[in-house]
Amino acid sequence: MPSFLPDISVIATFALAAFVLAVTPGPDMALFVSRTINWGRNHGFATVMGALTGIAVHTMLVAFGISVLIIAAPAAFWALKIVGALYLVWLAIQAIRDGGGILVVNKQGGKQPSWAQSYLTGLGINLTNPKVALFFVTFLPQFVSADDPSASAKLIFLGIEFVIVSIPVVVATVLFAEWLTRTLKEKAWVGKALNWSFAAVFMTFAATILFAEGRK
Template structure:
């Protein structure tokens, strides 16, 4: 793997990361509903999921899942269930959140935000297909072993993705903080967050 390949991959990762997608919407929804810390933790959870996908791809598990459509369907439905749960819990807590600072959520809630971000990323079959279809374009023969190349490219994607997503999470949390003294607006923002989670769930179910 030469430097030109690494640079080309890094540029592609920047483009992919800045284009709004399901992961970014998930981060924005959490930043708006729970503040800056939650937004950053959601971004960290997504990056953790990408790291797990990278290791799985290096071990050949991505291609194995692609060859078993039923397994991908199970992953897809599990992801939709997680997102519906987040939509319902966010909607139910809309009244409470409007009355308190988003940064004052307990460690248990923030920990749950991180874990849900990890699970949401892991349960998205399109991420698996992305690894199967996109990464091989940047693999080279000779030199490093293919699993090592997967890990290096995955590390680059994780670093760039977290830099972009973390910034988005902080920005969404800052918007939430600015509107803290307007409970009615905050309630609507939480309803918007719940709608985003529900929309992502529907997308996972119907988008094949």
């Protein structure tokens, strides 16, 4: 077996944990749905790709120990929390603005973003979420022995596994949002209700992020 491959039992256990995390609602999932509803499936997938790129970045940081330094330094972690919370507050404000780029209310009044902008939005919400950093710093390394000479390679493998396990979940989320758009597009009040609902979701996660604590 190649040195970068964890044991089969570790791969299976981590796959289950990754799936549970992927299906747990969070700001990433809320953004996938809202972008798809507002601008279509392609923008939903562009946002997904941005978030998955963020996961890859977190994996590399953990593999080479940089995230540990961020979480261990109170000032750096606090700055990350503030940036993440402010980003979610901004998304919440956009959600309740007509044509703000979050959900369909008066879509014609808003400027359609480029695919690159949707991608960067997904990347940004993932990278500025300290809950994700905490997960990768505190949870991912538990599947690899610290004295394993191939620890970094195995961490990268597990990060790739996390992305692979997450793909069916996020694809299903985008496709569901596309179906929801076709089903409810004629009911303006539904769009307004969804706008305020997603604004509440983003504000809730912003508050949660502010109370996130680094590992002691």
